[in-house]
Amino acid sequence: MAVTKVLSVGGSIVVPETPDTDFLKKFVAMTSEWLSKDSSRRLILVVGGGGPARIYQGAYREIVSAADNSEADWIGIMATRLNAQLLKASFGALCPNPVVYNPTEDVEFKGQVLVAAGWKPGFSTDTDAVYLAEKFSADTVVNLSNIEKVYTDDPRKNPDATPIDNITWTDFRKMVGDEWVPGKNCPFDPIASKKAQELKLKVICAGGKNIPNIQSILNDSDYVGTTIVG
Numbered sequence: 650m651a652v653t654k655v656l657s658v659g660g661s662i663v664v665p666e667t668p669d670t671d672f673l674k675k676f677v678a679m680t681s682e683w684l685s686k687d688s689s690r691r692l693i694l695v696v697g698g699g700g701p702a703r704i705y706q707g708a709y710r711e712i713v714s715a716a717d718n719s720e721a722d723w724i725g726i727m728a729t730r731l732n733a734q735l736l737k738a739s740f741g742a743l744c745p746n747p748v749v750y751n752p753t754e755d756v757e758f759k760g761q762v763l764v765a766a767g768w769k770p771g772f773s774t775d776t777d778a779v780y781l782a783e784k785f786s787a788d789t790v791v792n793l794s795n796i797e798k799v800y801t802d803d804p805r806k807n808p809d810a811t812p813i814d815n816i817t818w819t820d821f822r823k824m825v826g827d828e829w830v831p832g833k834n835c836p837f838d839p840i841a842s843k844k845a846q847e848l849k850l851k852v853i854c855a856g857g858k859n860i861p862n863i864q865s866i867l868n869d870s871d872y873v874g875t876t877i878v879g
Contacts, residue, residue, distance in 0.1 A: 653691045653787045654867060657778035659794040660699025662857035663732050675860050677739050683867050684761045691758060693785060695765045695778040696736055698728035719770040726767030729774055733766035752780035772829050775841035783848055790850055791866055792837050793857030799836045799875040815876050818846035852877040
């Protein structure tokens, strides 16, 4: 029986401004080695927009004073697709499928890696990751970003903010709210959080640059991060 893990990889990890080739080499090498140890292992990687999304969305908002959220989302989605194509190509033969744009469509998972990108306006790639976890019966989504843990508040603005090891979906959703704004910076997007709670998914929020820690998560070993459960 296939063991499927879903990683929602923040675009700022893959392409902070330009592609982080040093990180990508290490990430692809580590995950490829993990997959090689058991042919039943599969990885679904959903990639965010990162620097290109922020730069192009920012340009759009400079050009158009009354920017349309849907148009800003489409700009971000196109950035995710470029980033995802880079990641797919980096895995070579392990990822024979084309990049998935619509997580609700029928997809025959042919190799050991499946790469997905943004789908449509209204949410981030976190939501696509939740849909794919549902489709391929994964019980956990690992959300990799530039923070190691979720905090009670933004630690850059509030010195009293403290890191959280474990939190329920009810309490987490009180923190992130229910609305999505294109380019919103939150640990796990509100639309994805609502659906993950409905599916009783576990979500682990962890630092995306910490390769040994990601390996520990894949191996179900002790890890540094925030666990969100029902």
